[in-house]
Amino acid sequence: MAGGAAGSDPKNLDQLPPTYMYSVIFKDIILEIDDDDSKSMNTLVKFCQKQNISETQINEFKREYHDRSPVYWYTKPMFLYAMLNRGLRSLDMEAMCKLGFFIRSLHLQLKQLHQEQSTSFQTAFTVYRGQGLSQQDFQNLMDSK
Known part of the structure; x- marks a missing residue:
């Protein structure tokens, strides 16, 4: 849930899906509650x-x-x-x-981690999320080629 994707142009805001708008509002509320x-x-x-x-x-x-x-x-x-x-x-x-x-x-x-570490990286890098597979599932995947 990220904000600011459409900028401040009212025409752009009218084009956003309602679910996106709700998620931005919800995020703002959740992060402000103490x-x-x-x-x-x-x-x-x-x-x-x-x-x-x-x-x-x-x-x-x-x-x-x-x-x-x-x-x-x-x-x-x-x-x-x-x-x-x-x-x-x-x-x-x-x-x-x-x-x-x-x-x-x-x-x-x-x-906090972003603020501490963002100056250490001058160029963007890609982050991957892994998926574990059993050996049998991996073999089945390889055999299906």
């Missing part, structure tokens, strides 16, 4: 329990959330990555509101 992390954590925990997330994962997240960085939690193979990305793709406002405190923390950490 709420109590412990209350927000409890709300997220209740939501996760209704989503049948494993109690082990929920308890680990609750117990260790403040000991680790938001990027750590986002990249850890557990429910957060899938829940957040599914919510963003489907514009599931309920899920994104429950994850609001986490979205804010992740945004702030990424912003």
Whole structure:
């Protein structure tokens, strides 16, 4: 969810899809809310329990959330990555509101990392996301050529 793609020309704003406009407004609201992390954590925990997330994962997240960085939690193979990305793709406002405190923390950490590291790179670089495959799946893929 990024803002400013259309500039400030009102004609351009009229051409934007409503879902894009809603996502920009939602992002601005989520990033401005200043709420109590412990209350927000409890709300997220209740939501996760209704989503049948494993109690082990929920308890680990609750117990260790403040000991680790938001990027750590986002990249850890557990429910957060899938829940957040599914919510963003489907514009599931309920899920994104429950994850609001986490979205804010992740945004702030990424912003800080960008400020710290952007001067180190003079040229743009490409970032890839990998997909793991079992050896059998890889072999099937190779055989299908």
